[in-house]
Amino acid sequence: MELPGGGDLIQKTFARALGLAGVDEVLTVTNRELYFKTVDEYRQVSASGCRLGFILEPFGRNTAPAIAAAALHIAATHGSDAVMLVLPADHLIEDVEAFASAVEQARQLAEQGWLVTFGIQPERPETGYGYIQIDRSANLGLGYKVQRFVEKPDSGSAQDYVASGNYLWNSGMFCFEVGMLIDELKRCAPDVLQSVEACMQAGSPMDGNGRHSLELAAETFARVPDISIDYALMERSDKVATIPCSIGWKDIGSWSAMSSLVAADANGNRLAGEVLVHESANNYVQSAHRLTALVGVDDLIVVDTPDAVLVAHKDRVQDVKHIVSELKSKGHQAHLMHRTVHRPWGSYTTLEEGQRFKIKRLVVKPKASLSLQMHHHRSEHWTVVSGMARVINGTRDIMLDTNESTFISAGHKHRLENPGVIDLVLIEVQSGDYLGEDDIVRFDDAYGRAGA
Structure with missing residues (x-):
């Protein structure tokens, strides 16, 4: 942050x-x-x-x-x-x-x-x-x-x-x-x-x-x-x-400590991001990604991130550890992964997911490439938003420009590479019976992640 x-x-x-x-x-x-x-x-x-x-x-x-x-x-x-x-x-x-x-x-x-x-x-x-x-x-x-x-x-x-x-x-x-x-x-x-x-x-x-x-x-x-x-x-x-x-x-090991870095207004509110308050005092709000509004509340910590929203009383903010323990006990992925996940080649953000589909935004650094890989249970549709993509799709080796796309069937070896000098941004639509990140077989990888 x-x-x-x-x-x-x-x-x-x-x-x-x-x-x-x-x-x-x-x-x-x-x-x-x-x-x-x-x-x-x-x-x-x-x-x-x-x-x-x-x-x-x-x-x-x-x-x-x-x-x-x-x-x-x-x-x-x-x-x-x-x-x-x-x-x-x-x-x-x-x-x-x-x-x-x-x-x-x-x-x-x-x-x-x-x-x-x-x-x-x-x-x-x-x-x-x-x-x-x-x-x-x-x-x-x-x-x-x-x-x-x-x-x-x-x-x-x-x-x-x-x-x-x-x-x-x-x-x-x-x-x-x-x-x-x-x-x-x-x-x-x-x-x-x-x-x-x-x-x-x-x-x-x-x-x-x-x-x-x-x-x-x-x-x-x-x-x-x-x-x-x-x-x-x-x-x-x-x-x-x-x-x-x-x-x-x-x-800076707590939200209370984080709040001390933000200047207080006349009502003691410390606001970071797009925040509106009405008849509220002594609150700390961190909301970098969307509008947050407080009405008639005092002494709260409110943290809005793409992953989750935390609302806690100032005197109880350290008790967030109990929420983390509950997430772990339930096997919830929120304590392990963000919506945006960083990889050696760049990052991906999960935009939406549901039964049998997942939509991601991939950002690939210049001259970087994903591993040569294959999925057993899902197919993928890639559409370039900006930049240039080199794609290996089965036996085909193709170049994709902005607004061009390709479809990758389950079981096909494929690789994505950014040959350009600016970030490659594309939208990936996954569909299939299983969409877990562990459904991946790597055949070759520039970062030493390929298995035997």
């Missing part, structure tokens, strides 16, 4: 990392289904001269395995004395100079053998963040030794923490020398390290286009403990330090 002022969270995090002095590589750990979308996002940010790496997970296993995998990669690539900075992709940092200064302090502490966290000077008693208690008697010059980590507190405890002056918000950002981190994982969380090592050895590496990626195998990754780096390591180690920071930090 584009943020107010332009750009999205991962682009901003990527640019922030590239802007630091002495960066040799930006390594991204993400789900393998998000790899090509992430690469597309990065293309919009200049990254000349910096190595780009990716570790691709088949599913989530929390932050400890992700950080362990990154550390093993960095140790193998850059040596055990390399310094590793960990940045979650859902943060905003407004004071970039103060951030760079804090990173330099953290680097120096990391080189002295500390596992370094970034503690945010609290602006208010906040119950939505974890806290770090610092040991004032252990002043390390650049920071303080951590006394303990505290989970998200109740309101009274949060007020006491802020009043004491000895507690910082836990930002979830870290800095380590990778050899030190690996040694501490061996001591404090050997099961995490050993299982991740097995995953790395069984992973599938791929190099190309100036990038290196390693896809972790689902069978071995399923045996990795699902645990955060805080629980696995930081709360168990006696070598943890923190840098107190005032860097304009925001954790």
Whole structure:
């Protein structure tokens, strides 16, 4: 989602990392289904001269395995004395100079053998963040030794923490020398390290286009403990330090946090998109794609996307996790896929579907192509909306211009390619007994997705 002022969270995090002095590589750990979308996002940010790496997970296993995998990669690539900075992709940092200064302090502490966290000077008693208690008697010059980590507190405890002056918000950002981190994982969380090592050895590496990626195998990754780096390591180690920071930090992990980025009107409404309100106050509305109207309601979060609409009371917005759990339990696809799905060749958007038919809009990047493939249960009708298409349809190899079309019968090998220099946009009408995305046999693929 584009943020107010332009750009999205991962682009901003990527640019922030590239802007630091002495960066040799930006390594991204993400789900393998998000790899090509992430690469597309990065293309919009200049990254000349910096190595780009990716570790691709088949599913989530929390932050400890992700950080362990990154550390093993960095140790193998850059040596055990390399310094590793960990940045979650859902943060905003407004004071970039103060951030760079804090990173330099953290680097120096990391080189002295500390596992370094970034503690945010609290602006208010906040119950939505974890806290770090610092040991004032252990002043390390650049920071303080951590006394303990505290989970998200109740309101009274949060007020006491802020009043004491000895507690910082836990930002979830870290800095380590990778050899030190690996040694501490061996001591404090050997099961995490050993299982991740097995995953790395069984992973599938791929190099190309100036990038290196390693896809972790689902069978071995399923045996990795699902645990955060805080629980696995930081709360168990006696070598943890923190840098107190005032860097304009925001954790955009909720719609309440997102709403703070939009200016309020006279009635306290924060409105993004085409929104009309009547006798309503203190609402946040995100509606980028169509008109949304509020009448006589207060204190609501309303988010309208092409996939779904969320309406929640401001005080209950975190409970959206219960809706996600219900979607999972019912096998609903909404928690897995958007209407617009990104692929290495471009994207497709499902416009409409019903009994025995589905209509999609395909956007194919210049010089990109879909795999040579076949479907058992559906036929497809392609109509070019803009651009030029090269189509292999059975034994035919044809070129289609705007407003031209072709029909592909079930069981026919076919391929779509964009030979031009602008995006190819076409409408695909599917019809058949089964229209699932798994009804596909790939014979050849430029992106390594063809089976045996």
